[in-house]
Amino acid sequence: MTTTPRRAAFDILLRIEKERSYADILLDHELTHGTLQGPDRGLLTELVYGVLRRQGTLDHVIDQFASQKCSRLERSVHLLLRLGLYQLLYLDRIPTAAAVHATVELAKTLAPRASGFINAVLRQADRERQNIRFPDPVNKPAAYLAAAWSEPAWLTARWLDQLGREEAEALARAMVEPAPFTIRANTLRTSRDELQARLAGEGITATPCRYSPDGVRVDTPTAIGRLASFREGLCTVQDESSQLAAIFLDPKPGERILDLCAAPGGKSTHLAQRMGNSGTILACDIGARKLRLIEETAHRLGITIITTRPVDGTKPLTDLQGERFDRILVDAPCSGLGVIRRNPEGKWWKSPADITALARTQRAILHNAAEILMPGGTLLYGVCSTDREETDTVIEDFLSEQGEFVVEDLRELFPSHRELFTDRGFFRSWPHRHGMDGFFAARLKRLS
Numbered sequence: 001m002t003t004t005p006r007r008a009a010f011d012i013l014l015r016i017e018k019e020r021s022y023a024d025i026l027l028d029h030e031l032t033h034g035t036l037q038g039p040d041r042g043l044l045t046e047l048v049y050g051v052l053r054r055q056g057t058l059d060h061v062i063d064q065f066a067s068q069k070c071s072r073l074e075r076s077v078h079l080l081l082r083l084g085l086y087q088l089l090y091l092d093r094i095p096t097a098a099a100v101h102a103t104v105e106l107a108k109t110l111a112p113r114a115s116g117f118i119n120a121v122l123r124q125a126d127r128e129r130q131n132i133r134f135p136d137p138v139n140k141p142a143a144y145l146a147a148a149w150s151e152p153a154w155l156t157a158r159w160l161d162q163l164g165r166e167e168a169e170a171l172a173r174a175m176v177e178p179a180p181f182t183i184r185a186n187t188l189r190t191s192r193d194e195l196q197a198r199l200a201g202e203g204i205t206a207t208p209c210r211y212s213p214d215g216v217r218v219d220t221p222t223a224i225g226r227l228a229s230f231r232e233g234l235c236t237v238q239d240e241s242s243q244l245a246a247i248f249l250d251p252k253p254g255e256r257i258l259d260l261c262a263a264p265g266g267k268s269t270h271l272a273q274r275m276g277n278s279g280t281i282l283a284c285d286i287g288a289r290k291l292r293l294i295e296e297t298a299h300r301l302g303i304t305i306i307t308t309r310p311v312d313g314t315k316p317l318t319d320l321q322g323e324r325f326d327r328i329l330v331d332a333p334c335s336g337l338g339v340i341r342r343n344p345e346g347k348w349w350k351s352p353a354d355i356t357a358l359a360r361t362q363r364a365i366l367h368n369a370a371e372i373l374m375p376g377g378t379l380l381y382g383v384c385s386t387d388r389e390e391t392d393t394v395i396e397d398f399l400s401e402q403g404e405f406v407v408e409d410l411r412e413l414f415p416s417h418r419e420l421f422t423d424r425g426f427f428r429s430w431p432h433r434h435g436m437d438g439f440f441a442a443r444l445k446r447l448s
């Protein structure tokens, strides 16, 4: 059946609301199996991600101009208003009249009784766009950031606490922008320079990453899976911050490595690369079905030293007790608050209680991993979150209970990357400071 980009965006946004489905999976399905062609495909992606990113601000504006608050609107009416307003306020290339007309036409099918109301709210928002009011930035900074930069207010309150007013706003601004698209050269098969040249031959402009020696930022929008260089295993997709986990764990050829939360395998395969495909990596994950993804990527990249095993890292690792590891990576399950540019729906689903529950899981996994690390061995704990409760606090609690572990100060080990490290020697990247996803890693050494 044929569709339009706005109708397809509405259907996807509705499923995200109703079923908590992921935007990237739904979009991928629509773009692969649907009928949209040419620029309509780009518009669909823009509408879905744009509305999810700006949802907080859009709702703030709706509350100001509609006779009913968002919380009282029917879901379909609410989504149509978000879609229409997003085009009005953020898509310069769509004329106002077209944005209003297309939304009202869609409403005639999806919410016929409300089409007049939607028309009125959109027209008023357009007339009053210069007069949109926001909470006072000085007296109500968390509410201001939440409304102006579309984040949940509990999250902006945490950012303010951690970063102060000015930086919290810089972070909030960065978090509503699209994330860069970064890939990793498979150094078992090519070098970063050769990969860049190869990409250029495929019409793709790319720039070397600043901090990861294996990273390349792709500047030309592209479906990477269709490129011959990707299919030939010359590269894989991975944000620069994630690439730095393997760099900072720094495994050596011949070593025995455990990656305890490994799926879909971005870091396991990078570790294998850094080891020259020599040694062994045991890649575990609680999601047994996801282990296949690690195996598929390893196969595409020509990696042979990874074996996979389903493991729940929160349970005592009795199966692994006999096997001591030289290095362990704990890339723990987390809130993902560092990657909300990529998965903007996630920020609307999380709560402070979720973070506390995740921190409990993170602690349990870390303690279990510590038991099976060789004396003198190295452990890297990482999360794609910058929130203190999942990062410093987990590590400080761990250190207070595990006397035989010490922090290895990353500032001393990687002085050229100094600006990425905290004054405890941990790695913490920020989108607004470093252009990368928000990520945290602490490197620990077992003394005895």
Ligand SMILES: C[S@@+](CC[C@H](N)C(=O)[O-])C[C@H]1O[C@@H](n2cnc3c(N)ncnc32)[C@H](O)[C@@H]1O
Pocket: 242, 260, 261, 262, 263, 264, 265, 266, 267, 268, 284, 285, 286, 287, 290, 311, 312, 313, 314, 331, 332, 333, 334, 365, 384
């Ligand atoms: C941040 S992701 C790991 C990403 C992976 N390291 C990579 O670079 O591709 C966290 C992983 O932890 C896994 N996980 C969640 N709870 C777990 C548990 N109790 N034990 C082991 N793995 C778990 C999830 O299935 C998820 O794949």
